[in-house]
Amino acid sequence: MLKSQALQELKQELHISHSQIFVYLHCSLKYQFMYVEAIPPARLSIALSFGSAIHVCEEKYYRSLMDKNYLEPLNILEELFADYLSLELDHSDIPVIYKKEAPNKDSAIELGKKLLKVFYESVDLTGIQIIGVELPLSAKLYTPEGEATELNLIGMIDLLLRDQNGELIVIDHKTAAKAKSQSAVDEDMQFTAYSYLLAANKYVFPTADINCRMDVLRKLKKPKIEYYYTVRTASDRKRFSKIASMVLTAIESRIFMPQKSWMCSDCGYTDVCSKW
Numbered sequence: 170m171l172k173s174q175a176l177q178e179l180k181q182e183l184h185i186s187h188s189q190i191f192v193y194l195h196c197s198l199k200y201q202f203m204y205v206e207a208i209p210p211a212r213l214s215i216a217l218s219f220g221s222a223i224h225v226c227e228e229k230y231y232r233s234l235m236d237k238n239y240l241e242p243l244n245i246l247e248e249l250f251a252d253y254l255s256l257e258l259d260h261s262d263i264p265v266i267y268k269k270e271a272p273n274k275d276s277a278i279e280l281g282k283k284l285l286k287v288f289y290e291s292v293d294l295t296g297i298q299i300i301g302v303e304l305p306l307s308a309k310l311y312t313p314e315g316e317a318t319e320l321n322l323i324g325m326i327d328l329l330l331r332d333q334n335g336e337l338i339v340i341d342h343k344t345a346a347k348a349k350s351q352s353a354v355d356e357d358m359q360f361t362a363y364s365y366l367l368a369a370n371k372y373v374f375p376t377a378d379i380n381c382r383m384d385v386l387r388k389l390k391k392p393k394i395e396y397y398y399t400v401r402t403a404s405d406r407k408r409f410s411k412i413a414s415m416v417l418t419a420i421e422s423r424i425f426m427p428q429k430s431w432m433c434s435d436c437g438y439t440d441v442c443s444k445w
């Protein structure tokens with residue numbers, strides 16, 4: 170099933186995604202602009218399009234291996250990256266915000282190809298089974314009192330693997346200029362959301378821990394890949410459910426306010442925000 174088709178089917182349910190919860194927690198005003206008022210952003214961050222283009226290539230690589238046992242040649246992934254990014258940037262009717270590490274489209278394409286080479290040469294699936302690629306999942310959300318809400322949490326797991334010991338490993342792909350801290354990875358709510366979805370869909374026992382790994386392609390002059398490991402427990406999932414429930418209550422109560430943070434530099438709503 171195509172990713173967009175699977176996503177559309179999930180979205181037919183009353184839902185909230187991890188990214189919506191993430192946006193709300195980091196800036197509820199941005200949430201209002203994006204999801205309540207559906208205001209088109211005034212600027213596009215290159216980081217967003219760049220990350221999506223790398224993501225599409227990683228998906229193609231793993232999907233071909235899983236479905237056809239076929240190893241995509243590197244040059245095909247490079248072409249896909251260049252075509253995808255060019256299409257995104259050339260058809261954007263809003264200004265693109267470039268970054269120091271990729272100040273224009275050509276340098277972004279060059280950097281992307283270097284990152285893909287690092288990715289390609291780093292993959293080691295010895296003894297590993299691919300269980301899912303862009304795996305779409307949905308699960309009912311509960312109130313802190315344990316009552317089922319009408320809303321489902323929806324999400325797409327980048328990559329789900331099973332190791333030699335039969336343990337599942339959730340993989341999240343990222344691109345980043347800076348290194349991650351272990352504490353940020355341990356606190357990363359996306360992994361907790363994935364863990365919630367997997368447990369609710371009976372991929373693991375309700376009390377089981379879930380191993381997670383963040384594969385970060387670093388956007389450096391000499392790119393490299395870094396792996397960060399973390400674990401999510403049943404109590405992490407319980408806490409996540411409470412957070413999601415409180416976010417839903419706050420959204421229903423229309424509590425929206427600005428929250429200045431690192432997100433502001435890439436925010437497409439700075440103009441409308443300053444007039445708030």
Ligand code: SF4
Pocket residue numbers: 196198199427428429430432433436437438439442443
């Ligand atoms: S500019 Fe910053 S404070 Fe304003 S909406 Fe965007 S993220 Fe929120």
